[in-house]
Amino acid sequence: MHITLNGRPHELPDGSTVADLVADLPHRGVAVAVDGAVVPRSRHDEPLTEGAAVEVVTAVQGG
C-alpha cells in the first residue's frame, strides 16, 4: 500500500493502521491527521487506505 507520510511517498503492508505508524513514538505530544482530519488515538487501530495523506506531528520549540 502506498501512502504519503509527512509529505513523502511511503510504503506499508496492506491493512496497516495509524497505530503501526506511530508505534515507536511517544504517546504524549504526538498527533496524527489523515487526509486533513485529526485521527484521535481511540481510532488509531483503523486501517489506512491506499493513497492516504498522513501527517504525524509533534510539539517542537516555537512561538
Add this chain to the structure above:
Amino acid sequence: MVELTGSAANLTIAGRTFGSRLIMGTGGAPSLEVLEAALQASGTELTTVALRRVDPSARGTVLEVLDRLGIAVLPNTAGCFTSAEAVLTAQLGREALGTDWVKLEVIADEVTLLPDPIETLDAAERLVADGFTVLPYTNDDPVLARRLEDAGCAAVMPLGAPIGSGLGIRNPHAIEMIVEQAGVPVVLDAGIGTASEAALAMELGCDAVLLASAVTRCHDPVAMAQAMRHAVSAGYLAAHAGRIPVRRYAEASSTMVGRID
C-alpha cells in the same frame, strides 16, 4: 529583589490562574539546556510550543523541559497562512497535548509575519465553536481586537511590533485603546526587544506579556529572562500605583518655605 505576590502576580485567563504575568515562547533558543535555564529564570507558568512533522532524529523534546519545570503548555498555530490550516493545527495540538487552549496565529506573509486579520477572525470563530479556548495573536488594531473578543476569544494578544523584530511597542496609543475597551485579558505579544519595553506594555495596562526571541536569541538568555520577569512585575506595579501627572514645567519636591536668607 521585587517579586509580585498574591493577586498582583496572578494572571487569570478563562478561569485558569497563573502565578506569573510573563508568558514565554520557546522558539529560537540555541539548545534545550539554555531554554530550560531561561524558562526557569523567567518564572513563567505558561509557555508556547509549535506543532511540526515528527523528526525521528530529534534528541530530547521541549515537552520534557516544560514537564520538568511544571510549566503549562500552550500549543500555537505558528506557520499557518489560512484559517483552515490553523484549525487543523489547533486540533492536532489538542490531540497531541490534551489541552483545548490554543495560541491562534495566522500570518499573512513570511516577510512581515503580520497577522492576517480576515483569516485570524475566521479561525477564531471556528475554533470557539469547536470548544477551544482561543488566545489570538492579532494586530494592534482596537477594532479587530473587539471583533475577536466578540467572537468568544479568551484573551486578545496584540503585537507591539513584528515577530522577532525587537522594535518594541510601535503604537502605544493603540495598545492603550485595546486595553481600555477589552473585557478579556490583553497580552502584549511580539516585538519586545528588551526589558523596558515589557515594562511599558504593563504600564499601558496589559495583563501579561508574551515573548520569546528577546530572551532566546540574546547573548545571555538567563539574564534577560530575569530582566523580563522583573520588568513585567515593575510595569504592573507602576501601572497600578497611580503615577504623577506629566507637567510641562518643574514642580519642586523640596518646600520653598524656611529657606535660609
